[in-house]
Amino acid sequence: MLSAAPVFTPSEPHPESLVRLPIVRRMLSDPLVRFVPRAIDQRWYYEGIVPVSLAGFNPFLRGIFYAKNSALSHWLAAPHGSTRDFNDNDNLVREVLFAAHDYLHCWSAEVIAVLAPWVRFATGPILRDNIEDFVFCHLLTEAAAVALDYWFLSTIHLAEQIPMGTTITTLTVSYHERNVSEYRRFCPAWDAQRPGFFGQLARFYCSGVFNGFSVQDLRRSPQIRKWLAHELSYGATQREYARLWLSFLAAEEIAYEPQKLAAPVSVQEKWKQQLMHELGLVMFAKIKEDSDSGLVLRFRNEPPTSPRERQPDFRFVNANVVPLPPEAVPSPESSRYHALQRVSATDFDSVSQETRRAIARAFKREEHAEVSRLIEQAERVAPVGAEPRDLFVLN
Template identity: 75%
Template sequence: MLSDPLVRFAPRAIDQQWRYKHLVPLSLAGFNPFLRTLFHASNSALSRWLADPYSSARDYNENDRLTREVLFAAHDYLHCWSAAVIAELAPWVRFDTGPILRDTLEDFVFCHLLTEAAATVGLDYWYLSTIDLDERIPIGTTLTTLTVNYHERYVSEYRRFCPDWDAQHPGFFGDIARFYCSGVFKGFDVQDVRRSPRLLNWLSHELSYGAKQREYTREWLAFLAAVEISDEPRQLAAPVSLEEPWKQRLIHELGLVLFTKVKEDSDSGLVLRNRNTPPESPKDRLPDFRFVNANVVPLTPEAAAHPKSLRYYVLQRIAATALDGVSEDTQRALLHALRREEYEAALRLIEPAERVPPVGAEPRDLFVLN
């Protein structure tokens, strides 16, 4: 990740201390794999470590902040990398050049879900689950995995319910990719999960988040589309078609390339283009701050009228404020306002405070929904 010329790290003018102190409920660094950029807060453990990434990490890892941020950066890196691989393996989809149109939206949704599968399978299933992370990076970390609670040390328990279970082969990528698209996880059933807390600990998140991934992906890509695309809310989480032969070939080929990258540290001979033309939302589109950078686009009355958009504008606006200049009383009042969803009150509280200094150009289109 640190040496791959395909991607770059880019700081954003936000203060991660708001997240460290649990004053905002989520990280707002954001991502956009089409930009082949790994975004991070300008005031964060990751930002300080990146200035000298080969020195001791202990000074930056209070409460595992650095370890978590580095792993999420690696997760996003695999998003970007796999998007570039898809562009090479299936150039007719134009996944890296856009524009997104009504008749290509579902192909983009399918390809984006493949990047989700690549990030999760490559980092969690094929790497973190096969090692003891604290032994690999001896800085006292308490983390074992990142986005799924799966580890190979428990494989005997998994095989009690699925005797031929094996995650460590290229075809497993296809299993997860098809699950993300269909919502069907093969190998285990509800009764198995009820009889094994270990299975429940692993699969409950995967099963619950599968539908959300399809919903979020469709909403985001529709926002980026060159034409207005709207779906019935009940259709957002619908399964993604897997019938097309090219989709099956792409799943197979991407799984092979990903396995070679993670397990053998090889590029499989693929030459990935460093430049692309990422899809962009139309500039005259009403901003939805789940998918728009509040450091770049101001709040409009129309956007404020939509509660989901307003919530993410307020969270981004708070994260873009220097926490050290905000009194403890104001911090408590902000936390109270957020919990009660009193977003206008939160904006009034934060308005007088000093913003985090700009650190360079930032993108307009940024996925911050989580």
């Protein structure tokens, strides 16, 4: 005789539910952030035709953006059930963890506003005399988001904790505590599982120098090389991207010389040292102890926004909201992201396999005008509500 399947309520998620992870449960219930669907079809990314995910990001808006047609969208309708039915090729696990990553970006931005209100981070305006302070604070939110890897994912075996058959271990870095004995062969005092590690990570993202390990260590240890070679490249990229993004949002024209985009960010100011220390304590409690440290975070209504007269750069502008002006001559980078966004906003099923292959070939040849021609008559994903104008999709 068959017994009825158990019903899992929000207080008792299915053993295969990602809601069993404290950070996921907190993300779903936190009134500070909201999940915002976008009229895009993630299948273009799943199939490798579009090489990057274009759900987008803007921590100033306290939103977690996701594709209307995606594994995450389907899962959000019943997150307390089993993950398996939505997790083809680990698409769901990856999207949920990146949502948690973005949640920590948003949450830490609000904490910075409480701990260092004089910076006016997340409220603007961004000007020449404060943009480097905004870059510093943005890199702190990046360290806060990456701490999900260092302080949580690297300390567990995800496939055992949530028995769903996932192959994912960490998200943005290959660091894992199971390799700590190897790390300590080269840095005997190494200990990432402490609040002070946050300051070490933040200083690295600002300076490009990871104290405790040398270039020779990377050559002698493949485990360290796999972890730190990526981090060294990632840190420089984050400084460059932060400056590009924030200068686009700035209330006045700010242009960095290309060779200075990835330059180190100063961390010597006393307030920056104090903020790194205090934010480290708060984020450690958030990720390791599932505690909000008693903070009452404010809800502000004036995030930094790009001037409407500024020519759109589709690395930082939502193509679902802002069309490409007929007279515009976009940069190659902006043109590429306009084409990527337009394809992602096209209903996957409305395009034949032959045309999909032609689109993939055109992207590889950087023939963005040809991409636009190929999807000109295709059906777009139906709108799902208001979407933001300013959206960071560069990755």
